[in-house]
Amino acid sequence: DAGITQSPRHKVTETGTPVTLRCHQTENHRYMYWYRQDPGHGLRLIHYSYGVKDTDKGEVSDGYSVSRSKTEDFLLTLESATSSQTSVYFCAARQGPTSGNTIYFGEGSWLTVV
């Protein structure tokens, strides 16, 4: 058990509304990540955090923002949801400081934008 929980697990929202997904971890991991998973694309990094208040963009960051005010919580916000942001979102956290350490994943959040 990686100790990573995501909420909500399922959400349907309307185009143009803001949406926040929450990730909570209990293992004191320094690094946390938000990915989106889409058919034919695998998992793509949206944003990641390397410490409290320290975040950086991934490869598909447009339309998303993140915040990390506590070690255990990493929030992903869609400022104004669009249909192209319908996806499955995964939070993840890394076990240790080096690149060879395992990244553990949460169970996913299914977001539908109508």
Place this chain on the structure above:
Amino acid sequence: AQSVTQLGSHVSVSEGALVLLRCNYSSSVPPYLFWYVQYPNQGLQLLLKYTSAATLVKGINGFEAEFKKSETSFHLTKPSAHMSDAAEYFCAVSEAGANNLFFGTGTRLTVIP
């Protein structure tokens, strides 16, 4: 730049047959390589990883993978497929000093009774 190519988005095998899922990577420095499995409606679970120790890596559920630098490959194998192996499998690469994993597009494994 790091990247991963998984050959075959769908692979079907008979129960008891050899499973072979292909992964080729691109990396400018020695890579770290990972295989993850995803069951329906679940997150990704680590199967195994290569971190520059032994080139043949054994993972959970009877899977193993061999790092071949000359072929830039990290193919996943299992001698005998089981029905419970049906899932989607992702290969991923990271480099020393990198903060992220780069994933392939995944291979869906179907096991035929």
